[in-house]
Amino acid sequence: MNKVYSHKDVEERIYQEWEEKGYFAPEVNPKGKPYSIILPPPNANAPLHFGHAMYVIEDILVRFNRMMGKSVLWLPGADHAGFETQFVFEKKLQAQGKSRFDYDREELYRMIWDFVQGNRPVMENQLKRLGFSLDWNRKKFTLDKDIIKIVHQTFKNLYDDGLVYRAKRLVNYCTHDGTSFSDLEVIYEERKNPLYYIKYGPLVLATTRPETKFGDTAVAVHPDDKRYKEYIGKELDIETVLGKAKIKVVADEMVDPQFGTGVVKITPAHDFNDFEVAQRHNLPMVQVIGFDGKMNEKAGKFEGLFAKQARKIIVGEMEKKGLIEKIDENYIHRIGLCYKCKNPIEPLPLEQWFIKMEPLAKPAIEAVRSGKIKIYPKNMDKLYFQFLENIKDWNISRQIVWGIRIPAWQCVRCAQNQKYNNSTIQQSNNDGWIVTSGEIPEKCSTCDSTDLIQDNDAFDTWFSSGQWPFATLKTSKPGDFEKFYPTTVLETGYDILRFWVARMVMLGEYEARQVPFENIVLHGLVNDPLGKKMSKSKGNAVNPIELVDEYGADAVRFALVYGTALGNDQSLSYPKLEAMRKFTNKLWNMARFIDMNRTQNSKVKTQNNLTIEQLSNLAINESDKAMIEKTAKLTKGITTLLEKHDFNHAAQGLYDFIWHEFADIYIENVKNRIDENSFLILNSLFLILLKLLHPFMPFVTEEIYKRLWSKKDHLIISKWPSFAKASEG
């Protein structure tokens, strides 16, 4: 054995051996108790980012349980990541001077498909470099035909159960990216924008968006506001930049008398609050901004201007006409932005598919409250409840081509008969829509017309990934769903608890009739060495594979779980990576020491692995006896910690014991008195430690096993050490 451990000569070779032997498949332990984890499918649009390296937690669990003799399935996959992938692809197009408008739907879809297929092997290879023992024969993609079929069916079932409806509502719309979003995808930032005080006849009101005034269908005051009591219910004659107009005054609790002048303009088509006020007071809705972000014909001479440009010009004209009382230039408020392109979200009225969430959220809340699903770390359940207890209906329509197209067709004839009046707010299912589980309907079920048009929209990606646990298991190998559902653990970053985890619980309970997993394990985020969030655009993102190259996968894996409490964020630490690399080298040299002390006689005996019990009977020397006892205790401790998902303490316990107990004290002690008997003990104890460490550092432990014990067998499928003789406490 070489004096220095070189991970580069070991890792890829070992991984290949494992994979070729089929060790990653549950069939390795066919009779074992099922244990399953579905890998959170990484986005297929880019190489792995550092967060993906945290999936090491799953590999630790998977390897531990495999050694415990369970039938372990860890199923890999990739997410088409609808809008995000289309966004990334559009940037590529942009770099070539092209845009999505240069291609038709099919062409664009095919181009993105090819792009994604090119990325997938890169991503998969990176997961392998980290040593993840995923069953690659079962890998799934969210756009596999059989997965799409399941997603369609779920949608159809929800529709038939009245849990999906189509409605024209205000949605979060990004006029830059040309699609709507769910509430979760809007981020909020503080911005300084002028607050304009505008004269509306006898009243003055404050607004940040004067350009939407052509869509005003009322002004509102608080019902108890004495200042304005006389105006309530009356119509005001007002002067505007487009001439004279009339506007109604309504009273609504939503108005805060303390803010501005206590008068609010009501623009139902462009503000979420106003939309609700309009519903309460039966006010008409007038859309003045189009989906291209430009003012429409309702804005008269301002038509064609982008809303932001129009604002300046309109304010200018208002000032000339004396309609502006004052402008507060230092007004700070929070505005909604597109989480991807950071342009302001424009609330716009649009017909979309919505899922009624409350009936789905209730059982999901109950599943965690009752303990059917356990969350680690425990305090994260607050995030979960907070989301589900205040849940709103989910807009699942996206105006994108990259994704699963919604299996809904509209009958042209029926639609014309019940055409939406732009000035009313409607919610209806009876407007000529036909929802199927994927197949193209032959004719309209109401009027028999064959003039049907499919909805252009695709599902929100999270709608399909929300079905991932049952969709994958129902389509991987026959019997997988029956054997592995519900899965044992869902492990992911806490940042997608609401986006993904909560939705999986809801959709899993709905469609698969059972919770999708028994345990939720949440890890924290990995920040850069200065504690700042890693991001590509900021340029501080670290490629995990570069670190694997430099320090070895074992060191990277160990550094990520050592010294960080589960669920806490951590900053990438190069000294820690270096320390863990040294630990792999230390192990290597412990192995060298043992290897060098092997005599001809012991070569035969150490073929058989001795259990703690056998070792206890063998031990004569007092410090041997003590070490056997300590190792048994450690085994028990590590086992318990892993069962409790306490990876940090398991890692620390192993590190401290192996280095500072076993190497610094025990090996130093044995060194001077080594004989046949003590060698057998030393050798066997070391193997126990290698096994305990294997889930954390699979490569170096496997390589040592190969050198010292067996060229044929592998540690990965060896039996977890027993600790029957460990004393209590």
Place this chain on the structure above:
RNA sequence: GGGCAUUUAGCUCAGUGGUAGAGCGCUUCGUUUACAUCGAAGAUGUCGGGGGUUCAAGUCCCUCAAUGCCCACCA
């Protein structure tokens, strides 16, 4: 406006009511054969501030402060 997390050695962070811990860094010493990617010894802490409970508090309770994150319709 709510909620959550964090605050422990110079730095990065563990800490499960019972004599303050690790890694890196620092000081001194040590290389004839497991490892200098090492070993031995050592220095460094009013555990954010202030109250309280307890025989005993870094740990439990209250309060204040700083930092970070999440949620919320203030036009």
